[in-house]
Amino acid sequence: MNVLLLGSGGREHALAWRLVQSPGLTRLFAAPGNPGIAAEGASCLNLDVTDHNAVLSFCGGKQIKLVVIGPEAPLVDGLADTLREGGIAVFGPDRAAAQLEGSKGFTKDLCARHGIPTAPYKRFASEAEALAGLTSFSLPVVIKADGLAAGKGVIIAGTVTEAEEAIRDMFGGGFGAAGAEVVIESFLTGEEASFFAITDGRTVVPFGSAQDHKRVGDGDTGPNTGGMGAYSPAPVLTPELEARVMAEIVQPTVQAMRDEGMPYSGVLYAGLMLTARGPMLIEYNARFGDPECQVLMTRFTGDLLELMLATAEGRLKGAAKPAFSEDYALTVVMAANGYPAVPERGGTIEGIDRAEATGAKVFHAGTARNGKLTANGGRVLNVTARGASVTEAQAAAYAAVDRIDFPSGFCRRDIGWREVAREAEE
Numbered sequence: 001m002n003v004l005l006l007g008s009g010g011r012e013h014a015l016a017w018r019l020v021q022s023p024g025l026t027r028l029f030a031a032p033g034n035p036g037i038a039a040e041g042a043s044c045l046n047l048d049v050t051d052h053n054a055v056l057s058f059c060g061g062k063q064i065k066l067v068v069i070g071p072e073a074p075l076v077d078g079l080a081d082t083l084r085e086g087g088i089a090v091f092g093p094d095r096a097a098a099q100l101e102g103s104k105g106f107t108k109d110l111c112a113r114h115g116i117p118t119a120p121y122k123r124f125a126s127e128a129e130a131l132a133g134l135t136s137f138s139l140p141v142v143i144k145a146d147g148l149a150a151g152k153g154v155i156i157a158g159t160v161t162e163a164e165e166a167i168r169d170m171f172g173g174g175f176g177a178a179g180a181e182v183v184i185e186s187f188l189t190g191e192e193a194s195f196f197a198i199t200d201g202r203t204v205v206p207f208g209s210a211q212d213h214k215r216v217g218d219g220d221t222g223p224n225t226g227g228m229g230a231y232s233p234a235p236v237l238t239p240e241l242e243a244r245v246m247a248e249i250v251q252p253t254v255q256a257m258r259d260e261g262m263p264y265s266g267v268l269y270a271g272l273m274l275t276a277r278g279p280m281l282i283e284y285n286a287r288f289g290d291p292e293c294q295v296l297m298t299r300f301t302g303d304l305l306e307l308m309l310a311t312a313e314g315r316l317k318g319a320a321k322p323a324f325s326e327d328y329a330l331t332v333v334m335a336a337n338g339y340p341a342v343p344e345r346g347g348t349i350e351g352i353d354r355a356e357a358t359g360a361k362v363f364h365a366g367t368a369r370n371g372k373l374t375a376n377g378g379r380v381l382n383v384t385a386r387g388a389s390v391t392e393a394q395a396a397a398y399a400a401v402d403r404i405d406f407p408s409g410f411c412r413r414d415i416g417w418r419e420v421a422r423e424a425e426e
């Protein structure tokens with residue numbers, strides 16, 4: 001079977017790496033892909049994913065039977081709808097279901113209607129109303145742009161002045177169309193964890209847990225990023241908590257979406273706060289996390305193509321349950337100097353073979369190959385290794401990182417620190 005994978009990051013490289021291991025795969029096409037994806041044997045090409053009919057006609061020409069949509073923008077934009085109407089199987093939700101990521105207000109309202117635990121909130125469509133509504137929240141308070149804002153649309157305000165500034169900035173266009181509506185919500189305390197589930201709209205199966213590191217600097221300091229590293233599983237999400245997340249958050253969401261005529265199909269990524277009162281939903285994403293996908297795929301032992309196809313075709317109930325290795329995987333993001341503001345492009349990268357000789361896997365996140373390999377994005381490489389503990393996986397990942405020569409790049413040196421500290425206490 002021929003498959004088309006959309007996206008160009010480390011997440012998509014990890015998906016490509018697993019897809020090419022599936023016996024059912026004939027040819028993998030990636031748009032736009034990246035040099036790492038090409039090295040897995042995929043044909044990378046340029047396709048304008050905002051031109052839905054162009055993607056559909058490409059699928060017809062290349063006999064593509066399944067399209068895997070990596071990032072959120074084409075999902076929220078309804079690409080899956082056009083492809084499905086054209087008879088192509090798609091891994092990823094359609095436009096209506098992708099609102100779970102595309103509109104924070106939509107998700108909060110769904111949670112409210114169905115008793116799904118999340119922070120108390122209010123939605124606002126104008127600056128004046130939001131400024132007035134702010135007074136009913138205690139500090140710190142969380143201000144969110146409703147729409148997609150590339151992970152930047154959340155401000156945690158410690159003072160009323162900061163909160164008012166965030167509101168003015170959002171309604172003033174600081175976050176583009178995403179800020180046309182704003183959600184204000186109560187601040188939750190606890191440890192964050194990510195949980196993944198695969199669903200065809202009816203059957204829901206767990207797909208593992210991970211913990212991300214969003215701040216750019218060691219010790220969780222500095223500005224937010226798309227994620228500087230991750231590990232899986234996240235032991236803080238114990239089997240008991242995972243069962244609660246499935247029963248109290250994920251399954252009721254999938255059921256609610258079906259009952260309301262917007263069945264959700266694909267991977268559902270729940271960002272959770274583990275509070276003293278139990279797990280609460282911070283947000284949903286309609287796709288795999290990046291770099292969480294890299295650690296999930298490293299531990300996944302099944303047939304990814306078959307799982308994605310079964311999901312897309314609504315036959316997850318009869319499919320093999322996703323299985324994972326018992327060990328830990330940890331990934332360190334190597335970013336270009338300047339990230340997350342203005343990353344330096346064009347820096348040379350050497351030593352990936354040396355790094356992989358240790359047993360690690362290096363996923364390409366933002367690279368270009370024009371003779372030599374160079375940096376071509378903010379997050380550039382994801383150096384991923386396994387171990388019997390998070391501590392061992394961390395040591396293995398950094399041993400591989402240290403073999404890479406990327407003078408214009410940097411990485412955090414403490415990925416996995418929470419769990420490494422807990423393991424040291426044991």
Ligand code: AMP
Binds near residue numbers: 119142185
């Ligand atoms: P989001 O884009 O919704 O995941 O938010 C980005 C980050 O903001 C999350 O990973 C949390 O660290 C933080 N955050 C969002 N909502 C809340 C909340 N209600 N309470 C505490 N932290 C939050």
Ligand code: GLY
Binds near residue numbers: 151285288289290292
């Ligand atoms: N690593 C966070 C995300 O993919 O949203």
